[in-house]
Structures are given as C-alpha cells and as structure tokens.
Amino acid sequence: MSRIDRILVNKEWLDKWLGASQHLVEGSISNHFPLVLKNVIMDWEPKQFRVLNCWFEDKRFDKFLEEVRSRLHFLEWELVS
Numbered sequence: 001m002s003r004i005d006r007i008l009v010n011k012e013w014l015d016k017w018l019g020a021s022q023h024l025v026e027g028s029i030s031n032h033f034p035l036v037l038k039n040v041i042m043d044w045e046p047k048q049f050r051v052l053n054c055w056f057e058d059k060r061f062d063k064f065l066e067e068v069r070s071r072l073h074f075l076e077w078e079l080v081s
C-alpha cells in the first residue's frame with residue numbers, strides 16, 4: 001500500500017498559510033483521489049498603493065480618477081479608546 005494522496009509542507013509554509021486545509025475530490029476512474037488545497041483565512045492587510053508617473057501625463061487620468069472615486073463608498077469607523 002502506498003500513500004501518494006498526501007500534501008507535503010514544511011513549518012515555514014504552515015506559518016505563512018495558517019488557514020490551509022486539504023480536501024479530497026471524489027474520483028471515479030482510479031483508486032487515488034485528487035487533492036485540493038484551500039485557504040480559509042483571508043489576510044486583507046492594507047496594500048501599498050502604487051502609481052506610475054506616466055499615468056499623470058495621460059489626459060484621461062483625472063477623469064478616470066473622478067469616475068472611480070464617485071463609485072467608492074467609505075464607512076466611517078468610530079475609534080474606541
């Protein structure tokens with residue numbers, strides 16, 4: 001008997017992907033099962049905004065920014081100390 005239906009990871013990988021879990025996909029042709037690796041924890045930490053200077057040279061850029069900003073809705077959070 002062999003154990004090929006496994007996922008091998010190391011400690012560093014587990015530390016980075018805390019919410020990772022292995023799931024079996026039911027197979028019908030073989031006695032082996034395809035594996036799916038899922039991450040249930042999403043890290044939505046703030047990402048640094050990046051801009052290319054050439055964007056400011058495009059005449060359509062200001063209009064584009066106004067259109068995008070008009071579609072955004074921000075929630076106000078009250079800070080409790």
